[in-house]
């Protein structure tokens with residue numbers, strides 16, 4: 500049966516929600532209630548920093564507004580979560596150059612190739628012509644997998660053989676897109692090389708190749724993070740940040756056993772906007788990050 504995207508998020512935030520459900524809001528506000536909320540937020544992977552900010556707000560605002568009922572404190576908590584997450588939301592920025600280049604980063608298994616396919620399909624539906632550059636030449640399977648997604652999404656694929664220079668693939672993809680006046684090139688990169696230094700050098704070389712065509716590109720450098728690993732993804736993000744500037748994050752697998760609450764510390768610590776969330780393995784399972792929807796799913 501078709502499950503709506505909202506239902507999928509609800510499933511993804513189940514673990515976080517289970518913690519919030521333990522709080523007994525149906526009573527007058529007292530110190531024990533504040534403590535219950537604090538414990539629940541920490542257990543829900545919301546992170547220490549965000550939890551402290553939320554608790555400070557709840558204590559101060561409840562006093563200021565003369566709130567005495569637990570249920571009203573719950574509304575205040577929702578309000579604060581939406582406010583924090585709204586600061587984390589970002590839209591996809593396209594410059595309208597032919598082509599715009601979107602560079603994808605992420606470790607193997609994060610859902611990068613799948614997300615490239617989903618985004619290609621989404622943009623294709625908006626009437627854009629899409630080229631996928633198979634710049635993960637490290638794994639043969641990665642090229643084949645991207646080819647499957649290119650076919651599904653109706654995108655043109657540019658590939659070389661396994662082991663080829665990823666920057667050469669990127670050059671060919673942009674060069675051919677430019678001469679054919681195609682709209683967008685999406686670059687799928689390798690998620691693991693022999694060493695961190697190699698990975699960083701390779702990504703920097705890819706970026707220089709992109710900028711040979713236009714100093715405004717890539718218009719987006721998107722990091723794909725696996726939603727099931729929670730706050731651990733912050734360290735991953737820091738490694739990639741050393742290589743290139745990241746303009747947006749996509750959090751995948753928010754439909755399964757995700758630690759959805761971790762979205763908050765991820766966005767607070769990294770200060771990079773979340774542009775999309777992945778809520779499944781199918782081509783349509785990518786949606787813009789909607790903080791209100793997300794928080795509603797937590798309390799629904």
Ligand code: GDP
Nearest residue numbers: 607608609610611612613751752777778779780
């Ligand atoms: P890559 O190695 O980073 O390119 O990752 P893949 O795109 O190959 O994805 C790894 C696995 O995660 C695959 O089995 C995908 O189907 C799965 N996957 C990717 N995105 C999502 C998502 O949003 N939800 C779920 N449930 N699975 C996903």
